Amino acid sequence: MYRLDEERPEDWWEVEALYDLCFAPGREALSSYRLRDGVAPVAGLSLCARDDGTLGGAIRFWPVRVGPHPALLLGPVAVHPIRQGEGLGALLIREGVGRAAALGWERVMLVGDQPYYGRFGFARLADVVMPPPTNPDRVLGLALTPGAWDGVSGEVTKFGAD
Incomplete structure (x- = not known):
């Protein structure tokens, strides 16, 4: 039975090791990582899934802007290879998106x-x-409130960048 908890500072290295295991070398060279540099993940949305204390999966959400509009950038989400196929990724995504909506975010x-x-529910x-x-x-979005992506266009930029 998995327990979902907010990621704590002491979880950081273990979560990073999971991401290294699940993704290709050089993952941090991806453009999405440039949007995360120097920006903290959104409090309450970075989650760890543990089974008897063992990390089975993790998800993070980051604030970004699409034009002038705030949005969440989901990712990375990863499930340990020996835990894949158990629905853990879906659990992390659904829980994270649900918490984002509860916090008042409109779009992911x-x-x-x-x-x-x-x-x-993500669409191009x-x-x-x-x-x-x-x-x-591969650029996909999900409206957390009706019509949240209507009329939203432009470049994705780092949150706080002017």
Whole structure:
């Protein structure tokens, strides 16, 4: 049975090791990481899934801007290879998105596979531009309030950048 807890500062290295295990070397060279540099993840939304104290999965959310509009950038989300196929990724995404809505966030975006994330309601954001090199077909969004992505377009920038 998994227990979801907010990520604590002392979890950081263990979560980073999980991300290193689950993603290709050089993951931090991706454009999405430039949007996270020097910005803290959103409090209350970075979650760890543990089973008897063992880290099985983790998710983080970061504040960004799409044009002048605030949004959450979901990612990374990772599940330990021996725990994949148990629904843990779905649990982390649903719980994280639910908490984001409860905190008043209106929109979430990510860079990912539409066939996977589409089952959570994410759809392609045709008018949202991630920093290069990002495949525009992989830029997906989810409205947490009705119409939250309507009329939202432009470049994704680091939160707090003017």
